[in-house]
Amino acid sequence: MSVRQSDVMKEAPCTNQSLSNYLWDDAPDENKWADCVHCGMCLESCPTYEQTGQEQHSPRGRVHLIKSVAEGKLEVNEQFMDPVNQCLDCRACTTACPADVDVGGLIEEARGQIRQAMPLKGWKGRLSKFFLEDLFPHHNRLHTFGGVLKFYQKSGMQKLVRHTGLINVMPNHLVEMESIMPEVKVPVRQKFKDEKVIKAKKEEKGTVAFLTGCIMDVMFSDINESTINVLTHNGNNVTIPEQQTCCGALHVHAGDRKTGRKLAKQNIEAFKDADKVIVNAAGCGCMIKDYPELFREDPEWKEKAEEFSAKVEDVSKYLHDTGYEKPRSEINTRLTYHDACHLAHGQGIREEPRNILLDIPGVEMVHMPNADRCCGSAGIYNITNPEMAGAVLESKMQNVPDDVEMISMGNPGCMLQMAIGARKYGRNQKVVHTIQLLDWAYQKDAQSEQGRGDD
């Protein structure tokens, strides 16, 4: 061992005698890869393997590499970083794996080591720091950011940028993203700021706490509003705990587990008094159900995290389990359903949202082949790995049936990505959240009742 290496070893917090080249705490968990017998059943489930055909970009290959670092055969370096960071974190391999190997967990732990071994530098580092540390965790700043976007859209600046060619200086994938940016409305956290409890509209079943999400509440506050409407319509009081923050998924995906833990603690505290925590973004739901994983080495918080996670439910599953009123008004549309990875693979929720859609009169559901294949959004993957994200999106769009008017799903990241896809490939499908459709049907019910009342 060279002198320099041994110095590093001495400085590192882990000072055991193992061969492992993971030098920090919270290293990838040996028990997770012990289950992998290298059978290869995961290969075809992996979008990056499908695109590259290269096994270092397959779940089995990644697990092999992560294990090899622990065995001292590899170091945490750029070449190791590439396959680990190319993973979309879509967890399709977890569904395919006969032995339930938690590949997603291993990837995130490995990214934690990479982040510490090779802190992000340059513009990528600054951009990442801006979004992950300075923006997402602070809902006030997010709302301000939302305000800026709104100003951009309303003031005519958007038009100006698009018309003057200023847009041409942006990288392609950002132009694509700009082009589908939804109209920014008032976040529900602002709208319902003064209401401690948003009262159930029907006979009370109980009270649920709502995690509004950060992107969701800025970009898709109308979906948050729909979610509140649907919940209150079905007899639930809704609270929006003031102290809640970003779920930390983007941070954990990026290897910043420290911030992830900080946010997790804040959310666990913020929802301490809630009996049920409702989420409408698959990515957030999956992350906060995974909080215990972040505290593997902290028994006290692990216990709290487990208690908290047990209370978390996706809105579609919650409605399915507690019952909901079937709307009477027709929404005549042909649509198809896309399984968000973190709903289907991450939380095992597949049938519940489909059943909600089928309970709306007039909805005709067309099967999408490979509906549970990743769309390439994967948090901010489409910003950090635009090429792979684009290739994955292209193959996703090929599976969207031609003759549908809408694509329904349960995750904001997917909605942005699929909207880019629809625009890019000249499709005219409208991208909607499952809960929005249910809300629209309820609103139609209300209108027709009102209409009858007026007669």
Add this chain to the structure above:
Amino acid sequence: MPKLKTKDKHIKKLAEIVKGPNSILYLKEDLLAYDCDGFTIHKHLPKAVVFPKDTEEVAAIVKYCDANNLPFLARGAGTGLSGGAIPLNGEVIISLVRMKRLISVDTENRRAVVEPGFVNLKLTNSISDRGYYYAPDPSSQYCCTIGGNVAENAGGAHCLKYGVTTNHILGLEVVLPNGEIIEISSDGIPDAPGYDLLGILTGSEGTLGIVTKITVRILKNPEEKQTVLAYFDKVSDGSHAVSDIISAGIVPAALEMMDKIAIEAVEAAAFPVGHPKDIEALLLIEVDGVSAGIDEQINQILEVCKRRNVREVKVAQDEQERGRWWANRKTGFGAMGAISPDYLVQDGVIPRSKLPEVLGRINQISEEFGLRIANIFHAGDGNLHPLVLFDAKKPGDTDKALKAGSACLKVCADVGGSITGEHGVGIEKKEEMRFIFSDEEIMAQTNVREVFNPNNLLNAGKLFPTPGRCIEMKSDVNEPLSS
């Protein structure tokens, strides 16, 4: 072309041959994912991995390797269980996964042409709407490639009635180890006069040539299909039931058995179906064909099971239930991960009548070596898969597992069976070839190899015993070494 981070002249030349983006890997971190396949006991880094896009590129790579004395081998999805795709000699791996087109489907003549990297199950999925399917169904069919199936002459649960891969291959395009491209029965007409070259190449484990195009037989979907699940308190009752079903004149499409440890694993893994944990054996039986007569066969099977003291027997009520039973069975090997850190799967074949005896002897081997052995097998054709469970981290465990596996094969050979049914010999069972072949017989086979692969640069050190050990152990089998 992006700048290469190497000064190796061979890598540079190979990079010029394969023109697609990211078509060559040569850095240790990338190569590590290719140091083994589904057989993990032996590992070795390849020199490089190249990803050709067509036959011409494959031929050019092979020519270059042959001219420069570089060992090379072909690889598909790397799901093989005997180590056939492991680069023992630091080979250049020619990965065929980017050659994954379905070239044509000809339902009238019931055949399809695929590239070698085309995934087995995708063929059935692509033609099922026309009412056709591809019969060989190895358990890894979700991800294994048809090219790999040809190399290993892969079998599967439904080979009892429909035969293994070799029975479904109608034509091949092959790149020979000198880079020459040949076509065998390219018109897809079966039983061409002359020597059966298709037969020699299918199952040659990648030692005679690299298959670049495959014409396969496709079959019409059976009119009807019924599946039975039967639980037995005694292994002997289960195995007698297997013999009775066959003796009754029924040819099931599949007749599978799992023992207690195997059941423990699949129930602990991702696709449990709720099998009772205290039974000694289960049978999964499927019959298919024209609708008339299927019910009668099912009744006969139920009768046989009852006569053999079955605890519970049921018929799948719908496609979903059948699907769950099969997913549970087909992920059986991988499921071992749920109850053991490592496993070694063996692949013996025995006469059906010897089943109870052989299982008893495998049990003794398990006790003798102190390692648990699960059994999953294609009981109908006597193809046994003892899965030796071990922990590679425990000193000596791997060695014990290898010896226990070898002992299982010895038992199979001793009762008049064979050492492999469908997984191939590869690295894993090459010494065990001696259980069934004399030195002369082995030499006769290496002589055939010499005709195709005279320099032995293509996938050397597989399939036949190592000559060094050979001389040491007995006779004079003289295997040509790469010069």
